[in-house]
Amino acid sequence: MAYSNSELLHTMSANPWFAALSPPERKAMLSAADRHWLGAREMLYRKGDTTGALVGVVSGSLKISTLGEDGREAILSFMEAGNWFGESTLIDRLPRPHDVTALCSSEVLLINPVAFERLMQRASFARAIAALLCSRVRVLYTLVEDAMLRSTSTRIARRLLALSRGDATEATDARHSVAVSQEALAMMLGITRQTLSKELKVLARNGVVAPGYARIDIVWPAELERLAALG
Numbered sequence: 001m002a003y004s005n006s007e008l009l010h011t012m013s014a015n016p017w018f019a020a021l022s023p024p025e026r027k028a029m030l031s032a033a034d035r036h037w038l039g040a041r042e043m044l045y046r047k048g049d050t051t052g053a054l055v056g057v058v059s060g061s062l063k064i065s066t067l068g069e070d071g072r073e074a075i076l077s078f079m080e081a082g083n084w085f086g087e088s089t090l091i092d093r094l095p096r097p098h099d100v101t102a103l104c105s106s107e108v109l110l111i112n113p114v115a116f117e118r119l120m121q122r123a124s125f126a127r128a129i130a131a132l133l134c135s136r137v138r139v140l141y142t143l144v145e146d147a148m149l150r151s152t153s154t155r156i157a158r159r160l161l162a163l164s165r166g167d168a169t170e171a172t173d174a175r176h177s178v179a180v181s182q183e184a185l186a187m188m189l190g191i192t193r194q195t196l197s198k199e200l201k202v203l204a205r206n207g208v209v210a211p212g213y214a215r216i217d218i219v220w221p222a223e224l225e226r227l228a229a230l231g
Contacts, residue, residue, distance in 0.1 A: 003058065005030070011058060012109075015082030015169055017132055018056075025125050029056070032119060033109035038062075038102035045086075049096040053110040055079075055086040060106025061179075065187075066098045075187040078103070078167045078180075087129055088136075090116045147190070150230075155189055156199050157227040160209070164218060174221065181214045203227075 003011060008030060013019040018026060033056060038044060045052050047066055055062075062079040076098060079085055089096055090113055111119070119125045146155050163185075164174040180188075186196040200216070203209045208224055210217040218224055 012056060012082050021128055032115040033111045036108050036110050038106045040102060040104045042102050044100040045096050047096055047099050052086055052089050052096060053112050054090060054116050056084045056109035057081050058107040058109060061103045062106060063101045063103050064098050073187055075184055080166050080169055083169055153199050154227060154230045157224050159189055161224060161228050177215055177217045179215050
């Protein structure tokens with residue numbers, strides 16, 4: 001699908017971080033970006049790559065993941081329309097820390113290193129990138145805290161709520177259906193598929209969620225919020 005400039009601006013502004021930028025900064029980013037299309041299961045880049053770009057997702061969904069030495073995959077996050085990522089390698093010039101794969105046909109915007117450096121000369125853009133990095137750190141600390149201190153059932157509730165808000169998007173308005181398979185959710189949580197299935201059955205029996213094919217419907221959001229607040 002081809003987007004006009006106004007449609008592209010509207011689509012990307014669904015992300016709170018991008019929407020908070022001033023109109024000149026948003027337009028400058030879009031003007032500096034090249035469009036790129038990915039097929040389903042096509043990789044945008046691999047862990048260890050030393051080149052790349054700042055990436056904005058226009059449509060579709062991308063999976064950020066990594067493989068362990070035993071070949072097991074850990075899904076770190078999903079990037080939906082409006083999200084920007086990939087800034088760390090452009091700043092520290094270290095290799096990419098993870099794989100990025102399109103889950104379906106997707107369109108992305110790519111801001112190459114030269115254009116990124118030019119944008120970083122703008123003080124307001126540099127501050128925005130710093131704020132984006134801070135949000136990443138907060139999410140990472142939250143995930144570590146969850147893994148160390150919270151029960152499996154609470155971690156599941158918290159992750160479902162995060163996914164309902166677009167995961168990395170952190171949107172204010174939550175969706176009532178999360179497009180994620182149980183296998184993918186188990187990978188995100190670092191637990192077995194069997195453990196997740198057992199916990200979801202309890203939630204379903206209590207009327208909190210309704211698992212379906214490659215999705216989980218949130219039937220009782222208030223109760224899921226309560227469970228997510230538990231230790």
